[in-house]
Structure formats: structure tokens, C-alpha cells
Amino acid sequence: MSLRRGIGLSAAGLACLAALVAGLLIWFGAWYFPAWKLEGFSKDQYREAAVFAARGLAHAEGLVFEDFDFLKYRQVQRGGEAYVWGSARCRAADGGTEFAWIYLEWSTKRGQWLRNYSLVLATADDEYFYTRTHPSQWGRARMAIDRLLHQLERNVREVLHPFSG
Amino acid sequence: MTGFTFERALKVLVFAALVLTMWKGLARTPEFASHITPQRFFTGLVNDAENSLIMKERHLDFNDASAKAVRVRLEELTSMGRTPDPAMINEESLRRAVNRRLAVRERDADYVVMARERLDRMRALERQGWRMPLGATVPPPAEGALTTGVAP
Numbered sequence: 001m002s003l004r005r006g007i008g009l010s011a012a013g014l015a016c017l018a019a020l021v022a023g024l025l026i027w028f029g030a031w032y033f034p035a036w037k038l039e040g041f042s043k044d045q046y047r048e049a050a051v052f053a054a055r056g057l058a059h060a061e062g063l064v065f066e067d068f069d070f071l072k073y074r075q076v077q078r079g080g081e082a083y084v085w086g087s088a089r090c091r092a093a094d095g096g097t098e099f100a101w102i103y104l105e106w107s108t109k110r111g112q113w114l115r116n117y118s119l120v121l122a123t124a125d126d127e128y129f130y131t132r133t134h135p136s137q138w139g140r141a142r143m144a145i146d147r148l149l150h151q152l153e154r155n156v157r158e159v160l161h162p163f164s165g
Numbered sequence: 166m167t168g169f170t171f172e173r174a175l176k177v178l179v180f181a182a183l184v185l186t187m188w189k190g191l192a193r194t195p196e197f198a199s200h201i202t203p204q205r206f207f208t209g210l211v212n213d214a215e216n217s218l219i220m221k222e223r224h225l226d227f228n229d230a231s232a233k234a235v236r237v238r239l240e241e242l243t244s245m246g247r248t249p250d251p252a253m254i255n256e257e258s259l260r261r262a263v264n265r266r267l268a269v270r271e272r273d274a275d276y277v278v279m280a281r282e283r284l285d286r287m288r289a290l291e292r293q294g295w296r297m298p299l300g301a302t303v304p305p306p307a308e309g310a311l312t313t314g315v316a317p
Contacts (some may be wrong), residue, residue, distance in 0.1 A: 069233070072226065078208050084225050087230035098248045099234040101227060121234035124250030128235060128262035134252075147180040 025152070033155045034114040037162075041113050043106055046073050046084040049113040054088040054102045059163035060154045061120055063090035063098050075106075084113070087121070119151060146150035180307040183228040195297045209300055214284040225273040232266035235259055 037056075042047035050071055058065040071086030085103040092098050103116040122128065125143045135143060191197045198206040239259040241247040248254045289311050306313040 054239060069230070072222075074219045074222070076212055076219070078212040078215065081212075081216055081219075083219055083223065084227065087226075087233070094247065096241050096245065097237050099230060099237070101230055103223070121252075122238055122262070124253040126262075128231070129253045129258040131258070131261075133202050143240075 029155070033159065034105075034116070035110060035112060036115075036159060038104070038113045038115070043075075043082055043113075046104070046106075046113065047071060050084050050086060050102050052114055053104060053113075053118065054086075054090075054100060056158050057102065057118055057120075057154070058088065058090045059101055060158035060161075061090075061098075061100070063091050063092055063100070063120075065100075066128055068102075069099065080106070080108040084116050090120075097098065103110070123147075125150075166178050196299055199295065203294075203296070208219070210287045211284070211291065214280070214287045216281045218277070218280040218284050221273070221276045225270070228266055228270055228273050232263060232270070235262045235266060239263065 037051065038049055041052070050068070051065075055065045055066070062119040066089045069087040069089050073082070073084045075082035083103070083105055087102070088100040088102050090098045090100055100118065101121050102118050104113045105116050106112075107114045125147050126162065127140075130140065192202070197265070238248075238254060239256070242254070242256060243258065293312075295312075304313065
């Protein structure tokens with residue numbers, strides 16, 4: 001096997017591996033995790049579904065879910081779309097309060113609740129706390145990427161070490 | 166006049182595809198849909214407006230929930246000295262964040278009002294049995310009228 005052929009094969013292998021990893025991440029983030037363990041809740045059981053999602057998110061963030069500050073259920077009159085969202089009050093290990101935004105959408109296609117944009121509110125990497133110069137241009141980009149990676153890591157952690165009790 | 170040749174079959178197929186494309190395209194125009202399939206047309210309009218209203222309400226709630234989370238951080242900073250990251254979350258940045266949330270709130274609350282008006286407008290059009298006129302000229306809206314009666 002010539003050197004050129006070896007390089008070509010390894011490049012193709014790496015590209016396949018990268019495609020596989022990207023596909024796996026997309027499958028997990030867009031299909032598997034949004035639905036994970038929410039199959040059992042009917043459309044009317046939106047509160048139970050939201051509490052379940054909030055408990056799991058809080059646990060994966062090292063927090064303890066206490067109660068919903070508010071929870072809203074909305075559905076359209078024409079069509080099958082339904083939504084539930086709210087702010088979950090959680091307790092941190094140091095005794096402080098944290099709020100988590102929980103948002104689920106009813107999927108008419110899959111006939112179940114799906115997790116949507118959910119995260120801990122007012123974290124240190126939130127752009128609310130940016131000033132003109134702090135963080136720097138590069139720091140902003142890094143913070144935004146870290147934020148997304150943290151959410152992905154948290155979702156993986158939630159599945160690997162689920163809340164029990 | 167020869168028999169059924171391959172070219173002729175191809176021409177018929179292309180013509181059929183052309184007719185189908187035109188039909189499908191026409192069905193998507195408001196002029197056509199409001200006359201031919203009014204029920205489906207208005208269901209789509211009202212459903213879209215309903216979903217928009219819910220979305221705008223959710224965005225407003227998200228902003229309010231964020232503002233509350235920032236306020237509670239400020240309270241805990243003064244009472245417990247608690248801050249997850251002193252470089253980013255300090256008294257100055259928290260006060261600024263509260264003001265920013267309040268400013269954004271004005272806009273988001275306005276969006277909710279506009280979305281509700283749009284839903285009312287769509288329902289009014291359906292009640293009136295509105296159909297999009299073909300080749301219409303736009304009249305000025307009547308004094309105090311909810312719609313001009315021409316376009317959604």
C-alpha cells in the first residue's frame with residue numbers, strides 16, 4: 001500500500017467517523033433526548049410531564065427541584081398544538097435559589113410531550129451580564145460555545161445518571 | 166398521425182406535470198384558496214395567529230422569569246453574599262441586567278398585543294366571509310374599522 005493511498009484511506013476514515021459522531025449528536029439532541037421518558041404522559045398530564053422534566057434537569061445540574069414558580073398550559077383551538085412552560089424554583093447545594101426555565105411542546109406527530117428550550121436562568125455566562133468590554137470579543141464566542149456544550153453535556157448526564165427517588 | 170410513440174407519451178407526461186404544478190401552485194395563493202377552499206384557508210390563518218400569540222406570550226413570560234431570577238440573585242448577593250461568578254455576577258452587572266430586562270419587557274409586551282390584534286383580525290375576516298378579490302384596487306380603510314377588507 002503506497003503512502004498516498006494510506007493517507008487517502010485515513011482521511012476517508014476520519015471523515016466517516018466525524019459524520020457518525022455528528023449524526024449521533026443530532027439524533028440524541030433532536031430525537032432521543034426530547035422524548036426520553038416522557039412517553040407515558042398524556043396531553044392532559046402536562047403538569048406531571050413538566051415536573052418530571054424539571055426534576056431531571058435540576059438533578060443533572062446538581063440542584064433540587066422544589067416547585068414551579070408558575071406553570072402555563074396553552075393549546076390552540078384550531079389544530080393539535082399544545083405547549084407548557086414555567087419557571088421551576090430549585091435549591092442549590094449552598095442554600096441559594098436557582099430558577100430553571102422548563103418548556104415542553106406536544107408533538108402531534110409523535111403523540112407525546114417533547115422537551116424544548118430548557119435551561120437554568122441567569123447563569124454567569126448569560127449575556128445579560130455582559131458589558132461593552134467584558135468579556136472580550138473572543139470571550140463572548142467561547143462563552144456561547146461553552147454554554148451550548150454545557151447544555152449538551154447536562155442532557156447526556158441526565159440520561160446516563162437519571163433522577164431516582 | 167402515427168401511433169403512440171415514446172415522444173408523444175413523454176409530451177403527455179410533461180404536460181400533465183405542468184398542469185399539476187400550476188394547480189398546486191394556484192392552491193397556495195390566497196386569491197385561489199380563499200375562494201375554492203375557504204374553510205381550510207381560514208383554519209390555516211387562525212391556527213398560525215393562535216400559535217404566534219402563544220409564542221409571544223411565552224417570550225414575555227421567559228423575560229419575566231429571567232428578570233425574577235436576576236432580582237433573586239441581587240437579593241441573595243446582598244443578604245448572603247452569594248454569587249456564582251464574581252467577575253460576571255456582581256451588584257453592578259445585576260442592576261444593569263434588571264434594567265435591561267425591563268426595557269426588553271416593553272417590547273415583548275407590545276408583541277403580545279400585536280399578536281392578539283392579528284388573531285382578532287383573522288377571526289373578523291372569517292366572520293365576514295372575506296374572499297381575496299382578483300385584481301383588486303386597495304380602498305382606504307373605513308374610520309375605526311378593524312380591517313381594510315382587502316388583505317389579511
